[in-house]
Amino acid sequence: xxxxxxxxxxxxxxxxxxxxxxxxxxxxxxxxxxxxxxxxxxxxxxxxxxxxxxxxxxxxxxxxxxxxxxxxxxxxxxxxxxxxxxxxxxxxxxxxxxxxxxxxxxxxxxxxxxxxxxxxxxxxxxxxxxxxxxxxxxxxxxxxxxxxxxxxxxxxxxxxxxxxx
Amino acid sequence: xxxxxxxxxxxxxxxxxxxxxxxxxxxxxxxxxxxxxxxxxxxxxxxxxxxxxxxxxxxxxxxxxxxxxxxxxx
Numbered sequence: 001x002x003x004x005x006x007x008x009x010x011x012x013x014x015x016x017x018x019x020x021x022x023x024x025x026x027x028x029x030x031x032x033x034x035x036x037x038x039x040x041x042x043x044x045x046x047x048x049x050x051x052x053x054x055x056x057x058x059x060x061x062x063x064x065x066x067x068x069x070x071x072x073x074x075x076x077x078x079x080x081x082x083x084x085x086x087x088x089x090x091x092x093x094x095x096x097x098x099x100x101x102x103x104x105x106x107x108x109x110x111x112x113x114x115x116x117x118x119x120x121x122x123x124x125x126x127x128x129x130x131x132x133x134x135x136x137x138x139x140x141x142x143x144x145x146x147x148x149x150x151x152x153x154x155x156x157x158x159x160x161x162x163x164x165x
Numbered sequence: 166x167x168x169x170x171x172x173x174x175x176x177x178x179x180x181x182x183x184x185x186x187x188x189x190x191x192x193x194x195x196x197x198x199x200x201x202x203x204x205x206x207x208x209x210x211x212x213x214x215x216x217x218x219x220x221x222x223x224x225x226x227x228x229x230x231x232x233x234x235x236x237x238x239x
Contacts, residue, residue: 024224033226043205044212053224062227074211078232088236092191095238103235113211124211127204130236133229142196142204150203 022071024053024063034067035131037138039097042127044072050138052109052131062109064129076109079125082154087146088128094141098132105134113151122151 018028035050049067060081066072079086088108090100100106109131111124125148131138166172172188189195 021224027224027226029226041208042201043208052227052229054227055224062229062232063224065224072212074208076211080232080234090236090238091194092238093194096192100235100238104233106235107229107232108234108236109229109232111208111211113207122207124204124207126200127207128236131229133233140204140208142194142200150200150207 019067019070021065021073023073024055024065027051027053027065032136035064035136035138037140039139041074041129041140044069047072061112064109075112075114076129077112077123079108079110079123079128082123083125083152086125088125088143088148089145090130090141091144094130094139098130098137098139099135100130100132102134105132107131107133111140112154121154123154124150125152126150 015031016028017031018026021027029051033051035052037048037050039045040047044066047066047068050064051067053063053065053073055061055063061075061077064074064076079088094100098106107130109129111127111129113122113124115121125143125146127140127142127150129138129140170190170193174186174188175183176186177184187195
């Protein structure tokens with residue numbers, strides 16, 4: 001459901017688009033900031049184009065906002081902020097499909113589920129979202145080792161809560 | 166065979182029980198459907214949960230480079 005989209009052509013290589021997002025209001029992004037998820041996301045297989053958003057004053061979390069369906073946005077966080085010992089090992093299909101060559105090219109985000117009223121939060125450590133920042137390509141990858149849980153409880157007093165984002 | 170690359174094999178037969186295995190190249194993801202289903206449900210729950218704070222804050226594009234850290238390869 002697209003509410004309204006306006007486009008401003010600056011240069012064809014990096015067009016700026018302004019959208020009206022149901023959750024976050026007006027937001028502008030460059031084409032170079034768009035992330036491509038060729039495999040979609042489990043549960044949202046047809047959604048391919050996303051942008052990662054920070055809300056003002058909320059740097060700990062990123063919202064993966066769909067550009068194909070403006071009503072869909074998933075909260076995710078840096079897993080190491082909360083679980084410093086997290087050691088995901090990507091299976092071969094993921095490494096090859098994302099061209100995992102240089103570690104500095106990558107960002108890893110894990111989807112967060114917030115219960116109503118934010119009483120409880122869990123993080124999906126079993127299936128991290130890995131993004132190749134150089135190619136702007138992302139994929140949610142299910143780990144085959146490590147024994148991680150899809151709904152890992154986030155401790156109330158996480159290390160980052162006192163250290164600051 | 167399923168396609169050219171995936172093979173279903175019989176691992177064991179015992180009376181009225183047959184245990185099946187899946188042979189696939191490591192380039193193809195193979196997961197139990199209950200795991201995949203749970204990941205789907207979690208994603209949908211994550212997308213459906215209302216923002217705990219009222220959506221008055223403005224959103225700007227995040228710099229993912231700040232959270233750069235590559236998972237290791239198997």
